Amino acid sequence: MKPIRKSSKLDNVCYDIRGTVLETAKRMEEEGHHIIKLNIGNLAAFGFDSPEEIQLDMIRNLPAAAGYSDAKGIFSARKAVMHYTQQKHVKGVTLEDIYIGNGVSELIVMAMNALLNTGDEVLVPTPDYPLWTAAVSLSSGTPRHYLCDEANDWLPDLKDLRAKITPRTRALVVINPNNPTGALYPENVLLEMVDIARQHNLIIYADEVYDKVLYDGATHTAIASLSSDVLTVTFNGLSKNYRSCGYRAGWMVVSGDLRDARDYIEGLDMLSSMRLCSNVPGQHAIQTALGGYQSIDDLVAPGGRMCRQRDLAHELITAIPGVSCVKPKAALYMFPRLDPKVYPIRNDQEFIAELLQDERVLLVQGTGFNWPHPDHFRLVFLPHEDDLRDAIARIARFLEGYRQRAGTQTTASPGT
Numbered sequence: 001m002k003p004i005r006k007s008s009k010l011d012n013v014c015y016d017i018r019g020t021v022l023e024t025a026k027r028m029e030e031e032g033h034h035i036i037k038l039n040i041g042n043l044a045a046f047g048f049d050s051p052e053e054i055q056l057d058m059i060r061n062l063p064a065a066a067g068y069s070d071a072k073g074i075f076s077a078r079k080a081v082m083h084y085t086q087q088k089h090v091k092g093v094t095l096e097d098i099y100i101g102n103g104v105s106e107l108i109v110m111a112m113n114a115l116l117n118t119g120d121e122v123l124v125p126t127p128d129y130p131l132w133t134a135a136v137s138l139s140s141g142t143p144r145h146y147l148c149d150e151a152n153d154w155l156p157d158l159k160d161l162r163a164k165i166t167p168r169t170r171a172l173v174v175i176n177p178n179n180p181t182g183a184l185y186p187e188n189v190l191l192e193m194v195d196i197a198r199q200h201n202l203i204i205y206a207d208e209v210y211d212k213v214l215y216d217g218a219t220h221t222a223i224a225s226l227s228s229d230v231l232t233v234t235f236n237g238l239s240k241n242y243r244s245c246g247y248r249a250g251w252m253v254v255s256g257d258l259r260d261a262r263d264y265i266e267g268l269d270m271l272s273s274m275r276l277c278s279n280v281p282g283q284h285a286i287q288t289a290l291g292g293y294q295s296i297d298d299l300v301a302p303g304g305r306m307c308r309q310r311d312l313a314h315e316l317i318t319a320i321p322g323v324s325c326v327k328p329k330a331a332l333y334m335f336p337r338l339d340p341k342v343y344p345i346r347n348d349q350e351f352i353a354e355l356l357q358d359e360r361v362l363l364v365q366g367t368g369f370n371w372p373h374p375d376h377f378r379l380v381f382l383p384h385e386d387d388l389r390d391a392i393a394r395i396a397r398f399l400e401g402y403r404q405r406a407g408t409q410t411t412a413s414p415g416t
Contacts, residue, residue, distance in 0.1 A: 012137040021353050025362045036391045038380045039362045041179075041332045043243040046382040048299075050244040053292050054285045058247075061284035069280050071273040073100025073251070077286035081236075081251045084290050088211075089225040090234070090255050097254045099268065100286070102278045104209050104235045104250035109135045110275075111205065111233055111252065114267035116141035121168045122205075125156060127335060127369035127376070129179045129207065144169065145370055150337065154183035154326055158192055165196075171203040172196065174223055177210040180369050180378040181335045182328020184214065187221045194227045203261075206234040209250075210331040212241040212296045215307055218329050224255045231256040238282075240332065241296050242289045249282035306332070306381075309388060313381035316392040320399055332382055335366070338375050342408050343399065348374035351402075358401075359394035 025035045037045070044050070072078065078098040085093040101107035108131055116122070116139040124132050126145035136143040146161040148154045161172075174193060176185040197204050204223060211220040224232040237250025254265065299306040314327050314334060322342030328334050338345065345351045348365035351374070356362055366376030381388060 009138055009140065013134040021349065021356060021362065021364075024353060025356055028356070028360070033360055035356070035360050035362050036383065036387060036394070037362045038383070038391055039364045039378075041240065041380055041382065042245055043240070043332075043382060044245060046384070048243040048305075048382065050238075050242055050247070050285075051289070051292065051295055054238075054242060054244060054247075054288050057288040058281050058285050062281060065280040065284060067280070069277045069283060071269075071275075071277055072096070072098065073278065074280065074283045077249075077251075077283045080287040080290040081253065084236075085222075085224075085234075085253055085255070088222040090222055090253070091225075091228055093253055093255050097258075099252040099254075099272055100278050100283050101237075101250050101252060102248040102275075102282075103239060103245075104207070104237045104252075105131055106248075106275075106278070107235055107250055107252040108132065108205075108207075109138065110268065110271045112136055112139040112141065114264060114271055115139070115170060115203070119168055120170045121166060122170060123161060123164055123172045123202070124370070125173065125175055125178070127180050127366065127371040128173070129175055130369055132173050132175070132205075132207070133370050141170075142168070143370075145372075148178070148181065148183065150181075150326060153329075154178060154181035154335070155185060155189055156193065158189070158196070161193075162196060165200055165202075169200060169202060171205055173205045173207065175207040176223065177208070177213065177220065177330030179207075179210065179331055180333045180364075181326065182331045182333055183326070184218055184220065184329040187226070190221055190223045191226055194223060194230055197230050198227070202230075204230055204232040206232060208234055208236050210240050211236065212294065213300055213306070213332060214330045215300055215310060216302075216329065220330070224253070227256060229257045231258070231261050238285060238289050242285075244282075244285060244289070247282040247285055248279055249285055251286070309381045309383070309385060310334075312385055313379060313388050313392065316389065317379065317395070320392075320396045322403070323399070332380060334379050334381065335369075335376050336379060338377070338399075340373075340375050343375070343402060344406055344408065345374045348377070352377065355395065355398050359398045361391050361394050361398075363395075 112135040118140040122136045124143045133143045144164045147157040234253045238244040322339040325336040352365045
């Protein structure tokens, strides 16, 4: 029988957060090994429960949630999102500009499918949340990665961004707060990015799903609030701020000058209708979440669980010789650097696989986030503090052995 091959559209698509190394981890678990998973921001797995009020409202609405809803979502959910855009100072958003989806992931793919023709280019940060690169490629587009600068708190390198623009560039992706680095972009940087989009007639796609997971008193600026003329598509949802990943409740908001985007919006409407609607029980959680007590504020405040775990993970990981890390200002992750002089890694996926085999700790390699060098990894700091201490001690032990095998013993101070 002739081999059945996958579509060539998948040739440049990868999602290593749930990739080859995770499959190895699953096999090891089936064999009875306990794996410490620092690879994915799945909050419920670490005891971060969704607010009880959200759960109760979903239960109460289940009898009325068995049928399809409007393709764009139920009224109460879209109304709540509209009010949220007003709180974020985004002007002019109506109910018709809001789409509820099965999480942000579905909506990102929908937005790219509606826009891109073969060869169209989209500016995507590196490192990035890899779904963005994958969605561009799957939609027959070409991702063009602009650098974020580790030496400047992982802020976008605007000179590099400008240099990547070509006549085929259609859009600019902004991930703020950033996954995987934990960076939070200040308003002056966002204004410059808006201006670049304005000059080159680009759509801004704003991934803001961590906009409440902020530390040290930081505040988040919605990039859509900084212009009324630049077409901006903003993504957010319940997964992270409200610890409700499995509810698959996200939203997409189109704002700015819509007059020249009617055909594109027609495409969004078409794709939205083709999938009928997003899951209705999850939609019933949105109004309660956005209007209720914001328990995330307690978790990220000084002394709150997320803040404590961030501080501990950063302290422990940077105490390892040859490891440095910009302390995240937001989100659930950090993106440590392994000094290539101390850790001469050629293939970081193999490196992460070796760590898994030797120490039963699961991470994601930096190249899985489209970072061009095998010298970083992403660490999720969601486990309880004792588990974090154990996991990072295992990482330190593995790195010490790696240095010995590579013959690169160093007298450098920790974190250098």
